[in-house]
Amino acid sequence: MKNLISRRTTLGLISMIGATAAALTSAIPAYAADTKINVGALRFTSHAASFVAFERGYFKDEGLDVEFKFFQAAQPMAVAVASKDVDYAVTAISGGLISLAEKGAAKVIGGALLEDPAIDGQKILVSDAAFKEGITEPAKLDGRSFAMTQAGSSFHYMGARIADKEGITLSFKPLQKVGAVIGALKSGQVDAWSIVPHIAKPLAGSGAVHIIGNVADYIPDYQVTVVFTSADKAANDRDTSMAFLRAFSKGADDFNAALVDRTAGDEAAEEMVKLVHKYVYTDRPYEKAAPSIINGAMRISPNAALNMASVQDQLDWFKAEKLVKDSVTIDTLVDTSYTN
Secondary structure (H helix, E strand, O other), X not given: OHHHXXXXXXXXHHHHHHHHHHHHHHHOOOOOOOEEEEEEEOOOHHHHHHHHHHHOOXXXXXXXXXEEEEOOOHHHHHHHHHOOOOOEEEEEOOHHHHHHHHOOOEEEEEEOEEOOOOOOOOEEEEEHHHHHOOOOOHHHHOOOEEEEOOOOOHHHHHHHXXXXXXXXXXXXEEOOOXXXXXXXXXXXXXXXXXXXXXXXXXXXXXXXXXXEEEHHHOOOOOEOEEEEEEHHHHHHXXXXXXXXXXXXXXXXXXXXXXXXXXXXXXXXXXXXXXHHHOOOOOOOOHHHHHHHHXXXXXXXXXXXXXXXXXXXXXXXXXXXXXXXXXXXXXXXXXXXXXXX
């Protein structure tokens, strides 16, 4: 009898252990097996949420083995996501991104950089030559040239919205690359431009250009950049996509607390600047890079929330300008199952 009881007890324990192990196993997400993903990024402060999530192990906690692929511009990154060379990335909404979504190649799944009227954001710049000619505020830009990389870029959208609100006309000049725009503005070949503060403020500090306004005054709550992936991954790999967004959001929370809201304290702020410096302004010593990183600290959307009203406004503008097809809807561009 003792042996029988012992056997029953043993069998019971084995059964309990097996059930517990099965429960624990079922609780582990399917993606928590060092899923390898490539994340597209620019070496901008606005991409800091991804860098923080990587450096602080938030991606690893979600079972993601991340490798960064760095780009010089947003459009090639969008193409890389559509071709599945990159799994996730952050970029501004552009005519190119919308066209990729219309072709079933890309989907927006979250929000990233956000214009917040309470936070120092993107600046409106004019050349020194234009400033000396009396262009000291956006309303005086009527008939002047405004730089953009390409038609349908975020620069095009910002300039158009500024012109609409002021009731003026701008002459848009496509210069392909940000570096070319900066050179043209400094030399007076173009009159105006708008850009993130970590680029705008050093340029203004050099005296070659002047800040004459804030983009947030013209496009409040502007969803400047978004998180996107391939349409296939958004639809068929939800576990990985949600894991990415959770880790990205933790990185954004840390960044906002340290450098945007400044609620984490001075030590946390310095640690954050040092972390970002591993990826941004790497060609400069820390002492020279730190002010630009701090100046570039715009809000990153908490919980990767997407300002759908801003996205709709941008989409409506692209359609009105005939830069994308009229048939494109918000559901074409955004997988709202991630944003609701």
